Amino acid sequence: MANAVRWGILGTGKIARAFATALGDVPGAVLAAVASRSLEKAQAFAQEFNAVTAYASYHELADAEGIDLVYVATPHPQHADNALMALRAGKGVLVEKPFTMNLREAEQVVTLARSRRLFLMEAMWTRFLPAFDEVRRIIASGEIGTVHQVVADFGFTANFGPEHRAFNPELGGGALLDLGIYPLSIATALLGPVAEIRAQAELGATGVDVQTGFTLRHEGGGMSVSSCSFQARTPCELTVSGTRGHVRMNTMFHRAKSVTVALDDGSTRTVDTPYLGNGYVHEVMEAQRCFRAGLLESPGMKLEETLALMGVMDEIRRQIGLAYDSDRRRVRPLQREGGEVEDDGGWRRTEPGRVR
Template sequence: MNEVRWGIIGTGSIAQAFAADFNYAQTGVLRAVASRSKEAADDFAERFDIELAMMDYFSLINSHEVDVIYIGVPNSLHFELSKACIMAGKHVLCEKPFTLNAIQAEELFELAKKHNVFVMEAMWTRFNPAVEQALEWVEEGEIGVLQSIQASFCFNGSQDPSERLLNNELGGGALLDVGIYPIFLAQLFLGKPDFIQNQALVGDTDVDVFEQLLLGWDEGQLAALESSIISQQPNRAVLSGSAGYIEFGQNWYQSKNLTLVKEDGAEHAIEFDVPGTGYQFEIEEVNRCIDEGLLQSPNHSWQDTLNLLATMDEIRQDIGVFYPGEPEPCEHDCDIEHHHHEHGHHKH
């Protein structure tokens, strides 16, 4: 395998966790970091022992020193920066949510195909050993027929309205930031839901701060999910089946322990002895895919990302949360007008 050379865009908390875990990855080398501030880039490079610190994103995007770029900046910038990387022939690992909506994601995947570059949403939890183990147990029929999923991702964040999570301009809100994880878990095991019900609280800054979701599938399965940026939760996840259940430990999305409980009460607990938060596993997946000449990961495919965004688009449409540049919620009425216009009934 040729050593895959990485660059990081952004120096915030998620980029820091990613850089720290890079040390635990078996493959790849972290070469460069870019920030809009020279000082931030220099500090980050020094802290994580990175050779190149760049003071603007485009120096990194156009650099011949890197093959793949990890994008760890606010949600509103994901689309433009991913697009720039793809156009420059760079492979991309973009933090979740991949884009603000499914339409943006479709455009990027088309572009990636055209430019022949690998692109993946950084759904790092997918590659967590505990999630891999749960998939294996379910596929082997250890809990019988999977019937329901319960999962939450809630925390009490900053109440400062200018803060990223509460900022509509930056693509803030509980759903895109943390709600995406429980939805991901449900869709990983059950696919895209056939119906969605939700109750949500939208705050003063026009972003959702709390929601409870019920996803349903035509075969009868249900997922009860919760996400919040205003309340604490143990953030456990349970997969319930006809012959037992699987329970993830606290903060399931990065949990290192997992318990299989059979219907007779027998328990099988596994503890994964892995360092860091767990970002190293997605790094290794990207390196493997690039080495094999793939444009997408079979384990978190473009379709998986589109399905996630489509579900979140539907929920946001329903609760009335829109981001700058998105079509406003007149769509249904617009369609009716458009339809009439075609038949010559449109009144001016």
Template sequence: MSQAIRWGILGTGKIAKAFASALKDTPGAELAAVASRSADSAAAFAAEFGAARSHASYQALADDADIDVVYIATPHPMHHDNAMLCLRGGKGVLVEKSFTMNRPQAEEIIALARQKKLFVMEAMWTRFMPAVQEAKRIVDSGEIGRAVQVNADFGFAADFAPEHRVLNPELGGGALLDLGIYPLSMAAFFLGAVESVQAQAQMGPTGVDVQTAFSLRHEGGGLSACSCSLLARTPTELTISGSKGFVRLHDRFHNTEEISVTLVSGAARSSRSIVLPRSGNGYAHEAIEVGRCLRAGLIESPIMPHAETLALMGVLDTIREQIGLRYGADRNDG
């Protein structure tokens, strides 16, 4: 591997552009190549973000010998095939969330990565934010007592046409996979593995969920209450509570720069705020972790390990079963 981590980006949509911008804020990273199914789209993306090469097919990117790792930036239903393609080409992958459409697909990706000894990670960028890492340190320190409860929401009013990715079942639409993955992943990050889940949803006219609420029981006994919505602009906050107080990640918790710690003892109450700026648009932090892992010869990140990605995909499958949300990939997997 060269000194710089040589990135490829598969896809040229909004999230791909955000990640390409973040690579400029990532020490020791270079955008080596981009791929699209359109030569013009790939060339325009490469020119805008300074990629050394552009490819008119995903296969060409997978075959590019001068790439260390590929960021998969396509819609959810394409993640499995795109990741498998790149792994077969000998490339590590950072796969945008939701990681896949279901757990069986995730198992195939991780099995191939382990067989080939290649890096793979779910792109849950929130876990790597400085403010979130500090919140985790505070919770683990015991300052708020034993953490036993998480409350988290993520919602916005999606004023989109029915064919838009967020509402289109053929593109993996729905509140759960697009937004609910955040409260779910963060609840597990702070309280540990999920033991059981109960969910309810409001389904929309396109057949996907437009609001979902779910409660989690964690293996350590803690409980989480989570919700996601494409109908309401919710507070989008996350609170971790223990016997001595609580830590709150404020508005747009998924990329917040501010947390507060409140301690309560009888009638006494004290609060402090902590501001921890993110780098650029925030995506650089997960890219930095990928680079660290690659240089260390790791095939998974301890912050977003394979086992947890698999477990959370399984929880999402259970929630979808409870609310009656099915996709084409489920039929393909029997």
């Protein structure tokens, strides 16, 4: 395939499987390789999803020829190291959310990608759904008036044992990093930079948050109210309200196939929107579009915004009293050839919660 984009996937878990499924629905996408810490698992994954090669280590995949973009689908605390490894090997990288465990790690990854002039993007797939594009178009048209509020939730009942990734602090467990990033990301995309943060949470037996709520005041004057939960099956709705009405991403916002506008004159209308494959198709298409165009980041998920979102989550975690081992781990400096230390951004101070 002349214009194919050759993908490598790090990890063979649930999210990696969803992504591999999406690759099969995207023209020009080729699953060139998959890597696991177990060769047996990598080979089984490769056979199921028609990957060309299976590797028993992430380093082997990162160093391999014939791979354009690497998708990082490993557990949360490994995202930074795996992304840095792939970037050092000269590969473009798509990093599953949460991008990293904290802002300090995120700055190091972004700094390296920029210094090497390599493509890098956070895999916030809901930001590329056609339903979300339609919401932005409706807001821009002025149909619902001046927007002042976004309300969003994301929750399900996590009937897992305490050892499960969702509750394991060593694996970056907790509702905020797993679920809260979704409403947070869309709220900031719609209302802009964050000026103030107020958060509360319920911490579970393992010390991570099992549900969290946060209210953000945005610099433009709007407010967003978001929640996430492993304790309750919430509606997973997203509503944007303005002076003349509101627009809602229907059903669960991450599965929305239509949006509905309701105005103060009593009128309503519903717009059907595409939803290809399992939803991940849209982010794959965007990553491939950017890579082919020679872009270093996606206009729909800019790196500065990814950094800002990590800063917001750092502040939310500070307020609810949630810390991980990675918060205390010193960032390793990046070495150029010849031993010179690169400026990795690891110790640069950033105003908490501010979209830069």
